Amino acid sequence: xxxxxxxxxxxxxxxxxxxxxxxxxxxxxxxxxxxxxxxxxxxxxxxxxxxxxxxxxxxxxxxxxxxxxxxxxxxxxxxxxxxxxxxxxxxxxxxxxxxxxxxxxxxxxxxxxxxxxxxxxxxxxxxxxxxxxxxxxxxxxxxxxxxxxxxxxxxxxxxxxxxxxxxxxxxxxxxxxxxxxxxxxxxxxxxxxxxxxxxxxxxxxxxxxxxxxxxxxxxxxxxxxxxxxxxxxxxxxxxxxxxxxxxxxxxxxxxxxxxxxxxxxxxxxxxxxxxxxxxxxxxxxxxxxxxxxxxxxxxxxxxxxxxxxxxxxxxxxxxxxxxxxxxxxxxxxxxxxxxxxxxxxxxxxxxxxxxxxxxxxxxxxxxxxxxxxxxxxxxxxxxxxxxxxxxxxxxxxxxxxxxxxxxxxxxxxxxxxx
Numbered sequence: 001x002x003x004x005x006x007x008x009x010x011x012x013x014x015x016x017x018x019x020x021x022x023x024x025x026x027x028x029x030x031x032x033x034x035x036x037x038x039x040x041x042x043x044x045x046x047x048x049x050x051x052x053x054x055x056x057x058x059x060x061x062x063x064x065x066x067x068x069x070x071x072x073x074x075x076x077x078x079x080x081x082x083x084x085x086x087x088x089x090x091x092x093x094x095x096x097x098x099x100x101x102x103x104x105x106x107x108x109x110x111x112x113x114x115x116x117x118x119x120x121x122x123x124x125x126x127x128x129x130x131x132x133x134x135x136x137x138x139x140x141x142x143x144x145x146x147x148x149x150x151x152x153x154x155x156x157x158x159x160x161x162x163x164x165x166x167x168x169x170x171x172x173x174x175x176x177x178x179x180x181x182x183x184x185x186x187x188x189x190x191x192x193x194x195x196x197x198x199x200x201x202x203x204x205x206x207x208x209x210x211x212x213x214x215x216x217x218x219x220x221x222x223x224x225x226x227x228x229x230x231x232x233x234x235x236x237x238x239x240x241x242x243x244x245x246x247x248x249x250x251x252x253x254x255x256x257x258x259x260x261x262x263x264x265x266x267x268x269x270x271x272x273x274x275x276x277x278x279x280x281x282x283x284x285x286x287x288x289x290x291x292x293x294x295x296x297x298x299x300x301x302x303x304x305x306x307x308x309x310x311x312x313x314x315x316x317x318x319x320x321x322x323x324x325x326x327x328x329x330x331x332x333x334x335x336x337x338x339x340x341x342x343x344x345x346x347x348x349x350x351x352x353x354x355x356x357x358x359x360x361x362x363x364x365x366x367x368x369x370x371x372x373x374x375x376x377x378x379x380x381x382x383x384x385x386x387x388x389x390x391x392x393x394x395x396x397x398x399x400x401x402x403x404x405x406x407x408x409x410x411x412x413x414x415x416x417x418x
Contacts, residue, residue, distance in 0.1 A: 036062065037365055040103060040110035040134070041069030042096055042125050043117030045081055047213065050139060051116050053357055054166070058114065060344075060358035063365035067110050068103065070096045096125065100132045112368065115139060119230060120222040123148040126163070130155050135162040135368050137361065141234045141397075142390025144224040149387075149394040150416050156387040162371055164364035165385040167238040169295060171356035171363075173330045174316035177339035178243045178299065178306050179383065181318070184336070187301025193244060193274065196283040197236040198294035203287050205261035218263050226255055226401055227264040232295075233284035233400070234393040238385060239297055240282075241392065243306075246274040248396055250412045251282075253403040259287045270400055273410075314350045341380045360384045391416060 039058055044051020051071070058064040068091040071081035075094035082092035093099035103109045113129040115122055115138040123143045126136050136156075142165055143149045156163040169175060181187065208218050216222040217231070224230035241247060253270035266287040272280030288294070295310035304320040316328040328334055331347040342359045343351060363384040370377035392415075399413035 036065040037112055037368060038108065038110045039064040039066045039112045039114060040099065041066060041071065041114050041116070042099075043071070043115060043121075043139075045071035045077070046084075048116070053354060054114050054116050054137075054139070054361075056354050057357035057361045060354065061362045061365075063362055064112065067091060067108075068093060068099055070099055096128070100128055104132050111135060112137060112364075118216045118222050119144050119224055120216075123152055126152055127155055130159045130161055133159075133161075135364070135371075137164045137166065137364055138390075139166050140238075140385075140390070141224060141230045141393060142387065143394060144222070144230070146391075146394045146398045146414070149391045153387040153391045153416075160371070162364055162367045163387040164360055164367075165387065165390045166357065166360055167235060167242070167385040167389065168353070168357040168360060169235060169239050169310065170242045170383070170385060171342060171359035172308075172313050173335070173339045173342040173351055174308055174313065174328060175239065175243060175297075175356075176342050176383070177316055177328055177336055178297070178308060179245070180336035180338040181306065182244060182299065182301075186303070186318075187299065187306065188303035190244060190246070190274075190276070190278045190299065190301045192298075192300040193240055193246075193272070193278060193280040194296075194298040195236045195240045195280070196294065196296050197232040197285075198283065198288045198291050198296075199232060199286045200288045200291040201286050202262065202264070202266045203259060203289035205259050205263070208263060220264070223264070224397070226268065226397060228266050228268050228284050228286055229255065229397045229400060232286065233268050233282075234397065235295065236282060236284050237393055237396045238389060239295070240280070241389070242383070242385070243297060244274065244278070244299060246276065246278060247392065247415065248280070248399070248413055249273045249275055250410045251396070251399045251403050252408050252410045253282075253400040254408055255400055255404040258285070262287070268400055268404075270403070313352075313356075338380050338383065 044054055058066060068087050070078050070093060072078045079092045079094050112135045115125045117125060119141060122138055126138055129136050143152060209215060217227055250273045251270050255265055255268040257265055258267045267285045270282040272282055274280055293310055298307045304318055307317045314330055318326040330343040330351045344355050363381045366381035367377045395413045399411045403409055403411040
């Protein structure tokens with residue numbers, strides 16, 4: 001099949017601008033390409049929650065065909081997993097390097113690599129994929145160090161390939177509604193932002209067990225210099241930036257361990273100053289006993305306040321200065337095109353975590369297909385997190401650590417541009 005993008009007589013219609021019915025997204029790009037994108041996987045093997053989520057997201061809108069993958073670092077188990085996934089016999093590879101080299105020579109080679117391995121290998125896998133001419137979809141954080149993030153971002157720009165970082169909360173329809181409302185000036189001048197991500201998974205300290213699942217997270221060389229910041233702090237920072245369109249100008253922070261005997265950072269808090277002098281509060285912890293997945297965002301402007309929480313992701317509350325509170329729901333009244341495009345089911349039914357993840361995969365597919373055809377993607381498909389967002393996340397993590405080490409002194413995050 002050709003990689004070229006065909007034309008469609010409906011181009012420019014409301015459907016291609018994000019006003020499509022639930023489940024119809026991608027506009028003329030989805031219909032113009034004559035096949036699915038060929039996807040390779042690395043990581044996310046049997047028993048992995050995030051691996052199953054990535055694979056579900058890739059299938060949901062029927063934009064990808066998963067053709068090969070390395071689902072284990074053990075060669076024998078990798079081949080076994082490839083067989084269980086239904087890969088063709090000549091695509092049941094035993095190592096990542098073998099997979100890339102073999103795929104590079106095929107006329108029907110994989111074009112996109114999805115990375116869901118431990119944090120310390122994201123950089124090497126992404127760089128190798130770019131060198132092999134592949135587009136990349138990568139789990140967060142993008143890298144474990146700021147220097148790696150800079151190098152990878154430069155490589156993405158030089159390659160001309162699409163890089164999607166799966167900060168999946170940006171895929172929720174009402175998070176995108178928040179972004180669109182703020183961009184439209186509905187809140188007026190922004191004044192304050194509060195973001196918190198509160199979990200309880202490390203409320204009890206446990207001894208290191210190398211045989212336990214995900215034990216690599218307790219090794220800073222593999223998980224990054226601050227586990228709580230890499231695990232959930234980058235999510236909180238990213239959703240703040242995504243919704244407001246503002247970067248962090250400076251930070252006064254504390255990061256460390258509040259649970260006695262804890263082996264890794266389980267708490268981080270910060271005062272923020274964003275661009276344009278907007279004040280902010282940041283909290284990330286995995287030490288809140290009993291708490292599940294409490295991501296919460298509040299943005300206050302001169303004309304009103306928006307509030308969204310992952311505990312109730314299908315409602316966005318808008319508190320107006322001079323009128324009654326308004327509640328937005330997926331595909332309900334007042335949904336703006338960016339949010340309507342991300343809503344995949346009919347009004348009155350809840351959206352969910354897998355759908356938000358799938359929105360990023362579908363946005364990336366639109367961008368990849370447009371890149372293949374030398375066209376511009378639908379602007380509504382162009383807000384997914386990229387290597388620049390990953391770089392900004394690592395800059396923020398480093399600033400938080402530096403500020404904490406300086407007893408909360410204000411630190412200006414490095415803002416690198418290639």
